[in-house]
Amino acid sequence: xxxxxxxxxxxxxxxxxxxxxxxxxxxxxxxxxxxxxxxxxxxxxxxxxxxxxxxxxxxxxxxxxxxxxxxxxxxxxxxxxxxxxxxxxxxxxxxxxxxxxxxxxxxxxxxxxxxxxxxxxxxxxxxxxxxxxxxxxxxxxxxxxxxxxxxxxxxxxxxxxxxxxxxxxxxxxxxxxxxxxxxxxxxxxxxxxxxxxxxxxxxxxxxxxxxxxxxxxxxxxxxxxxxxxxxxxxxxxxxxxxxxxxxxxxxxxxxxxxxxxxxxxxxxxxxxxxxxxxxxxxxxxxxxxxxxxxxxxxxxxxxxxxxxxxxxxxxxxxxxxx
Numbered sequence: 001x002x003x004x005x006x007x008x009x010x011x012x013x014x015x016x017x018x019x020x021x022x023x024x025x026x027x028x029x030x031x032x033x034x035x036x037x038x039x040x041x042x043x044x045x046x047x048x049x050x051x052x053x054x055x056x057x058x059x060x061x062x063x064x065x066x067x068x069x070x071x072x073x074x075x076x077x078x079x080x081x082x083x084x085x086x087x088x089x090x091x092x093x094x095x096x097x098x099x100x101x102x103x104x105x106x107x108x109x110x111x112x113x114x115x116x117x118x119x120x121x122x123x124x125x126x127x128x129x130x131x132x133x134x135x136x137x138x139x140x141x142x143x144x145x146x147x148x149x150x151x152x153x154x155x156x157x158x159x160x161x162x163x164x165x166x167x168x169x170x171x172x173x174x175x176x177x178x179x180x181x182x183x184x185x186x187x188x189x190x191x192x193x194x195x196x197x198x199x200x201x202x203x204x205x206x207x208x209x210x211x212x213x214x215x216x217x218x219x220x221x222x223x224x225x226x227x228x229x230x231x232x233x234x235x236x237x238x239x240x241x242x243x244x245x246x247x248x249x250x251x252x253x254x255x256x257x258x259x260x261x262x263x264x265x266x267x268x269x270x271x272x273x274x275x276x277x278x279x280x281x282x283x284x285x286x287x288x289x290x291x292x293x294x295x296x297x298x299x300x301x302x303x304x305x306x307x308x309x310x311x312x313x314x315x316x317x318x319x320x321x322x
Contacts, residue, residue, distance in 0.1 A: 034261040035068040042098035044083025048185030065268035094261025143174035151177040152198040153187040161200035204286025
């Protein structure tokens with residue numbers, strides 16, 4: 001499956017949109033007139049989540065750069081596999097693309113190799129205020145006092161929230177039950193309602209809930225604090241060396257995507273990411289920083305991160321109970 005976007009990193013840890021391709025085909029004459037009709041971008045998760053918001057922020061601005069409408073289509077299911085598999089099987093003409101996360105492209109390679117083969121964010125940990133705790137040590141103490149009674153939400157098995165919480169459980173010898181949900185929006189709804197105790201999501205997505213007092217932030221993943229939540233310590237500051245330092249999002253396309261189409265998509269997305277208005281209204285408020293790279297650079301990144309996550313997955317593999 002070819003990746004065809006740029007990388008968007010957070011200020012301290014990484015939330016990225018990569019503009020790149022793993023496989024570039026040789027385009028025919030039809031591709032040279034690209035695009036001549038609507039371009040569709042599949043979002044492999046339900047509407048209202050982090051990936052959905054990022055995808056739509058791009059598709060809304062791409063028509064001005066590419067000269068044709070660009071629409072987002074939510075197609076959730078199986079932790080993102082349904083949408084990504086549909087994308088991977090589409091024609092390599094540049095008219096069907098999709099967005100993906102680090103989970104599908106790096107983590108899933110270790111946790112679900114068979115599933116991954118079918119389609120080849122500075123983030124804060126937080127809790128419901130009803131728990132009455134205000135720091136990560138408080139969550140750890142409470143989990144020890146109530147073994148197996150607390151729970152945490154995720155976007156599904158093998159997602160970043162599960163990876164981090166299972167690592168924390170193994171690191172501190174605590175037992176917190178995993179509740180897989182469909183996406184970030186569902187997870188926040190369940191936490192605010194009190195049905196889920198803890199969670200983990202991008203800092204920009206969490207900040208409005210923090211400001212409203214609906215969730216209590218405990219720590220941000222990575223080595224440094226977030227400028228968006230300056231009072232919240234980083235895991236490194238608290239003495240934790242979590243292997244999960246960052247996340248990113250990617251726009252992708254089917255393998256062998258025609259080079260003329262790919263080049264135009266790359267130029268369009270780079271144009272959006274470099275737009276001052278987009279930076280001011282979307283990137284900066286959510287703590288995203290765009291980093292443009294080449295197809296080759298992103299391919300190398302995927303290879304390195306897949307290898308980095310492999311040891312971490314033992315915590316996740318050992319936690320699977322359903």
